[in-house]
Amino acid sequence: MEQIVFYILAAVVVIATLFAVTERHPVHAIVYLATSFFGLAVIFYLLLAPLAAVFEVIIYAGAIMVLFLFVIMMLDLGHPEKVKRPAFRDWWPAVVLSLLILASFAVLAGMPFFGPPAAAAQIDIRGFAAVLFRNYGVAVEIISLQLLFALVGALYLGRRR
C-alpha cells in the first residue's frame, strides 16, 4: 500500500518538477514547483518524518514560493509565454551539473551494496530538537547569523535616503 502511494507521489514530484523547469510562465512554474513540494512532503510523511514533511510545506511551499509569487505579481512581466527559449549558452552549466550528479549516482549504484538500510524509525520532535541543538548547535547559530546579515543588508538597501 505504502509502496503504491510512494510511486504515485514520486511520479507526481518528477513530472511537476520537469514542468516547473520547462514552463515559460513564472506563475505556472511556481504552481508546479509548489505541487512538487507537496508531493515531497507526503513522501517525507510516508518515511515516518512528519516534522520534515510539515517544514517542507511551511517553509518551501508556504513561505519561499509565496514570496516568489508576490514578487512576480508585483512586476509587470508582459507576455512571458511569448519569450523565446533560452539559448544553449545560457543553460550549459545546468547540463554539466546534472551530468555530474548522474555520474556520481552511477558510480554509487555500481558500488557493492553497503548493507541493508537502517530500519525506519520515527523520531519525536523532542528528540529531533535535542540532536539539532546539542550536536549541531554551533552550525544552527552560524546559519541564523547568516540570515541576520541578509536582514541587515536588506534593511540597508531599503532605507530611505
Add this chain to the structure above:
Amino acid sequence: MPTDTFDIMLLLAKLTLLYGLVMTAAAYLVLAERRVLAWIQDRTGPNRVGPLGLLQPLADVIKMLTKEDVCPAGADRWLYYLAPAMAAIPAILTFAVIPFGPPLTLFGRNIPLQVVDLNIGLLFFLALSSIAVYGVALGGWASNSKYALLGGIRGLAQLISYELSMALSLVPVVMLAHSFRLGDIVAAQASVPFIVYQPLAFLIFLISIAAECKRVPFDLPEAESELIAGFHAEYSGMRFGLFFVGEYINILVLGGLAATFFLGGWHGPWLPPAVWFALKVLAFAFLFIWMRGTLPRLRYDQLMHLGWKVLTPLALVNILATGWFIMVL
C-alpha cells in the same frame, strides 16, 4: 495506517460526519452573519425563506449553482478555476486535527473524537494556513483585472505578515503544553485554560486570526468600497460561493483552534464536552460578526505597522517572558 475494516469504516464515518457538519455550519454562519449584522444595524435581515429565514442558505446554494459560470476573456483559465478550491480546501483539511470531544468508548473500542491526532498537529495547521495564501493570490492574479490583482497582492502581503505573529503567539502554548499534539494541548488545560497564563498570546492570536480570515477590520483584500470585491471580483456562481463559504469555514476552523489553544478545547463544567466546544466556536464566530458590525477598516500602512512593528515584537517578547517564567518557577 489503519488496516482493520472497522477502523477504515470509522475513519470514513468521522470524515463524512465532520464534512457535513462543517459545511452545514458554514452555510448557517452566513445566515447568522446576515441576521446579526441586520440586528446590529437595526434592520430585519433575510426572514422570508422558511421560518425565520432558516431555509435561506438552501436558496443561496440553489441560486449559486444555477448562475452562469463566467470566466473573463483575458483570464488564466486553469489557475482561475483552481484558485477557489485552493482557498476552501486547506480550511476544511485543518478540521482533521481539531479534537471536539474526549475519546468515546463504543462497543468496547476507544474512539477519539478527532479525525487524526498528529504529533505535529499545530504545525499541520500552520502549514495549511500558509497554503491558503495561494487561493487568494492566484485568484487575484488569474482574473486579469486591476481590482482583483490589487486585492490578491494585498491579501498575499497581509496573510504572510499575520501568519508570522499567529505562529509566534502559539509558541508559548507549545511551551506550556510540552507538545505539538492538539490532544495533549487540550489535556494540559484540564484544570486551567491557557488564556489565564497567556492573555497576551491570546490577544495576539485573536487579532492575527481576524487578519487571517480577512475579516473587518482587516478586510483590505476584499474592501468592497474601493476594490469592489478584491481578489474574487471576477468570480460568479459556485466558484464565488466556494471563496465565500471558504471564508466562513475559516472562521469556524480558526475559532475552533482558538478554543483548543487558549480556552481549554472541549473542557467545561456541566454540559457535554462536544456542546462546550461548539459553544466556544460559535462565541468566536459571533465575536467576528460583532467586529464586522462595529469596526472600520484599517488603512494599508496601519495594517502592516500593526503586524510587523507591534504584534510580532510583542509575541517575541512574550515567548522570552514565558521561557523565563518556566525556567525560574
